[in-house]
Amino acid sequence: MAITACPSxxxxxSDKSKVCSHCGFDIGNATAEDLExxxxxxxxxxxxxxxxxxxxxxxxFLAGIGFLYWGGSDPGDTPYxxxxxxxxxxxxxxxxxxxxxxxAKRN
Ligand SMILES: [Zn+2]
Numbered sequence: 118m119a120i121t122a123c124p125s126x127x128x129x130x131s132d133k134s135k136v137c138s139h140c141g142f143d144i145g146n147a148t149a150e151d152l153e154x155x156x157x158x159x160x161x162x163x164x165x166x167x168x169x170x171x172x173x174x175x176x177x178f179l180a181g182i183g184f185l186y187w188g189g190s191d192p193g194d195t196p197y198x199x200x201x202x203x204x205x206x207x208x209x210x211x212x213x214x215x216x217x218x219x220x221a222k223r224n
Pocket of ligand 1 (some may be wrong): 126
């Protein structure tokens with residue numbers, strides 16, 4: 118008995134089992150086309166998730182920058198430092214997501 122990844126949810130399952138114990142996917146009756154469709158859907162969801170994360174990252178970045186300009190706090194204040202941190206974190210998260218999207222598209 119070996120462990121393989123479920124074609125639907127990618128969780129580890131026995132290669133002897135006909136139905137995934139995690140998501141109930143019927144592996145025994147799945148055609149190559151079903152598996153292909155599942156893989157495409159999983160890829161689409163992953164890409165969608167990464168794009169959502171990019172949007173949140175941009176929002177955090179803009180919120181940080183916006184507060185720096187219009188927040189009215191002086192350099193050295195805690196809100197000022199927090200908004201710089203938010204801008205840096207947002208930008209870094211966005212940059213990481215761009216790389217992850219490029220890598221996901223390549224596969
Ligand atoms: Zn599954």
